[in-house]
Amino acid sequence: MTGEAVYVDDILVNEQLLVGRVVYSPHAHARIKSFDLTKAKQLPGVHAVLCHKDIPGHNQMGPVVKDELCLAVDEVTFVGQAMFLIAAEHEDQCVEAERLVSVEYELREAILEIETAIEKNNLLGPVRTIERGNVEGALRSAPHVIKGELRTGAQEHWYLESQVCLCIPGEGREINVFSSTQHPSETQALIAELLGIGKHEVVVEVRRMGGAFGGKETQANHTACWTALLCWATRRPVKIRLFRDDDMKITGKRHRFLSQYEVGFDDEGVLSAAKFDLNSDGGATVDLSMAIMERAKLHVDNAYYVPNMSVTGRVWKTNLPSNTAFRGFGGPQGMAVIETVIDRIARYLKKDPAEIRFKNFYGLDTNDVTHYGEVVENNRLFLIYHQLMQSSEYQKRRKAVNEFNASYEFYKKGLAITPVKFGISFTTSFLNQAGALVNVYKDGTILVNHGGTEMGQGLHTKIQQVAAAVFGVSLERVKVNATNTSKVPNTSATAASAGTDLNGMAVKHAIDILKSRIAEAIAQVFTEKHPASPSLQDSVIFQDDYIIDEKHPERKIAFADAMPLMQLRQVSLSATGFYRTPDIGWDKEKGHGRPFHYYAFGMAVTEVLLDVLTGHHTILRTDILHDVGDSLNPGIDIGQIEGGYIQGVGWCTTEEIKWDDKGNLMTHSPDTYKIPSVQDIPRDFRTALLQGVPNPNTIRKSKAVAEPPLMLALSAWLAIKDAVSAAAQHEFEPEFSLPATNEVILLSIEKLKQKTSERVTEDVGAKPPLVSSK
Ligand code: MTE
């Protein structure tokens, strides 16, 4: 806001700085027959033009599976794949040098659609199923069965700060890396392996990112590796900052999904069986695709109990940039399927979808085990549902919407409530760990280092609050340092919404250690003054910037005055902390276990107004009630909830990614890719935090907030579907996909009108497609 925040591109560097540029493949699939870099290297101002042969260590930057080359060798498998690197004194010299690079290709067939990958059986990894009960039997005996297919689209992260890295050579083999990465330890590891040096030579520092949203969990590594290689080759500081269009073309997106479902239910709309087949477009390499598919499978139930259920996930390999983490991490794609199912059941039974949702919620004491065996503890669904239905005046507004729709032909309103139940923890269980290093200085100031990174989600503010509260001091006394791999090593990515949960606990652990050391010494100080009635370590407390003997409150010393005494008495004022999430465990082969420490819950009611002639929609009002346990910072939490919802609205409505038939991204700038703007914010936006719900066994009884609210946007998507359905008096069910762009909406309305006119002429019964009743 004030322009004071320092991002990577703002770091002051001397005149030695070189500009780096990546030369990437213009083809989706081709063999590299030959290339010639001679002319490019001769250009004045150019300091390096590198190819794969110039890599001193491993030519690899795959985060989980080593299937991702840093620089292409003899083949390129997507448009945007890095082939060569250039470092020059000025940007225009880089551009000029790139023109002088010559390459001969032999084009190969490219797979650009999930369907084509399925036809060719081009899988990216193992196929896994999670199953409970007897699905086939339950489907056979169900009174009603619905089948269908749902497409959900890709999504561009659109972090405001594009991928960027600055590398500065140190002494000997040392390299200092300033990267906009969610995962400094992985960036460090990949650079070390690429350069063939020890990790102790590589320091990665992250002050903050200008937004990430999952797009910098693994894919910041690419820009960092390229920059490091140029820095290594030139022994000069080098910076690469991707242009927006390049960033959009060469980095992966949210995975698009093509999902099939078949569900059985009774006359009341209660689900008895569900079979799901989820297919995702993984892109050219594995990246995080397997974990993302896993989370989709673990969230295809959303908030609903399905006694007999199976879900199979297949990740398909295509010739597109590798798709990657994006807020929700597969959760949104899974939930969109069951929310469609519930909506279809309601339309089929001619009931309000809110009622069907309520009937299928996980129970408080019964029907409370998920398809993968975890018990839904501390279920807040009913609490939230009842409060939100009331505060949003859902029933009254449902009537008003119906009345409005009866009196307007070219405008229709729609209303929907959708829940979110989101599991908190990395599903790769060992990743649920964090470290911290807390230093207290002689003047009583405190410097907190932890493994998490700041990307705008407010993690450092929450950590500062946690540290101040645990130490019983004022906020100003505590500073949270830039994340640095030399302070806290071997960290996990800041992801899975668990940043505060994990790092907050690690910081608390370090501070608890410091407090016990200080308390022991202070008890001695007090005792020396009052030898007749000794102070005990256990009765020393830290409060309001003082250290006090609780039993003798007149014995107290200001925190800042106590620290010099600690140095005199040779007490260490530096401590590391560590945390690992207890009681979780997940067997991905068996598809069974307790992957999540707990669940976050929330619900949203969205009302939209649809212009039937143009497909344009406006969100009139959104009411959200979300569970964050005891909020560490209501301002940040509400910001995350509103931001998450709006980001989800973008995915559900206007954000549409298109490639041409050669695998070129066509929507690579803001003029063709529409993210939500201020115009798209609900006219009336009411967000509230569920009160009186402390979360057991977490840092200060709080709950993660970051990702779950994104999925609340499904209420906007289904409110639009509701309005579309109203355009044909709810007689037929609209065909619908995600995002519901104006085009999708208009086509859907067009099809409904055709059906209405066919019925008028042929008098055919009003049966929604693909539904069978027995
Ligand atoms: N909020 C802002 N402003 N910017 C971001 O990049 N990333 C989201 C979420 N909220 C993001 C954000 C994602 S994908 C995750 S996983 C979490 O923040 C990570 O931070 P946390 O675990 O500390 O909540």
Ligand code: MOS
């Ligand atoms: Mo968030 S998608 O877990 O970085």
